[in-house]
Amino acid sequence: MRFAFDKMHGLGNDFVVIDARGRDVPITAARARAIADRQTGIGCDQLILLESADGADLRMRIFNADGGEVEQCGNALRCVAQLTGARRIDTAGGLVKAGADEAGITIDMGAPRFGWEDIPLAYALDTASLPVGWDGLEQGAAVNVGNPHIVFFVPRLEAIDIERLGPTIEHDPLFPERVNVNIAEVTGPASLTLRVWERGAGLTRACGTGACATAVAAIRRGLVQWPVTVSLPGGDLRVDWAPGESIRMTGPAAHVFSGEAELEAFG
Numbered sequence: 001m002r003f004a005f006d007k008m009h010g011l012g013n014d015f016v017v018i019d020a021r022g023r024d025v026p027i028t029a030a031r032a033r034a035i036a037d038r039q040t041g042i043g044c045d046q047l048i049l050l051e052s053a054d055g056a057d058l059r060m061r062i063f064n065a066d067g068g069e070v071e072q073c074g075n076a077l078r079c080v081a082q083l084t085g086a087r088r089i090d091t092a093g094g095l096v097k098a099g100a101d102e103a104g105i106t107i108d109m110g111a112p113r114f115g116w117e118d119i120p121l122a123y124a125l126d127t128a129s130l131p132v133g134w135d136g137l138e139q140g141a142a143v144n145v146g147n148p149h150i151v152f153f154v155p156r157l158e159a160i161d162i163e164r165l166g167p168t169i170e171h172d173p174l175f176p177e178r179v180n181v182n183i184a185e186v187t188g189p190a191s192l193t194l195r196v197w198e199r200g201a202g203l204t205r206a207c208g209t210g211a212c213a214t215a216v217a218a219i220r221r222g223l224v225q226w227p228v229t230v231s232l233p234g235g236d237l238r239v240d241w242a243p244g245e246s247i248r249m250t251g252p253a254a255h256v257f258s259g260e261a262e263l264e265a266f267g
């Protein structure tokens with residue numbers, strides 16, 4: 001079965017987008033892994049599958065490079081909004097609204113959640129500052145922005161071995177659904193730099209939900225004021241949020257190429 005796809009990225013966090021509205025494109029975990037493989041497949045951090053939806057312009061399903069289907073992907077939301085013109089996008093992490101202007105694509109991500117069962121954690125802890133540590137990474141903040149994140153603030157980002165600590169924390173039993181690991185350094189009254197070890201994808205050049213979770217955690221702790229400029233290896237995102245409000249993330253989306261492939265080539 002031949003299928004068409006679009007290769008896109010949000011600040012270097014890259015996606016294979018398959019528009020399956022009006023036709024069935026069966027994606028299994030194994031197929032998602034095979035498509036995402038950068039040597040033997042098309043290559044991407046996440047595979048994005050678009051389906052028809054009631055009550056929204058479309059439904060966006062997200063498969064990490066490890067094949068796991070997850071709830072939310074901020075950078076992909078901007079890409080899909082640009083590619084399709086969709087303004088109401090349903091995801092497993094909730095219904096989001098998109099807009100576009102000269103600043104880029106803005107996504108209303110909904111309100112963050114902070115309850116330990118919302119993250120989720122395996123047992124009750126203070127999610128504002130977890131009383132557990134991993135090799136010097138202490139007092140992490142746990143936030144759910146449709147998907148689960150832990151955020152650490154450090155004095156010097158380059159001093160942190162994220163390639164070693166990222167997977168250790170991602171797979172810690174404290175996180176029954178695993179977790180995205182965010183390491184941030186505050187660089188000004190409304191700015192921070194961020195690196196993210198993503199659940200199911202590893203180190204990426206940018207993580208939209210990670211930027212949202214980190215900005216929210218920093219605002220909650222009084223470390224920055226909004227709007228926050230979050231600088232990732234792939235570029236900057238702007239995050240607006242005040243307690244009690246929904247999170248709004250603004251940034252670019254890029255279309256690289258369109259292609260076609262045989263689904264059976266991926267198992």
Ligand SMILES: N[C@H](CCC[C@H](N)C(=O)O)C(=O)O
Pocket residue numbers: 013045046062064070071072073074075076147148180198199200201204206207208209210
């Ligand atoms: N790795 C994430 C999904 C992709 C999120 C990221 N690419 C973004 O832009 O938000 C998770 O397992 O929850």
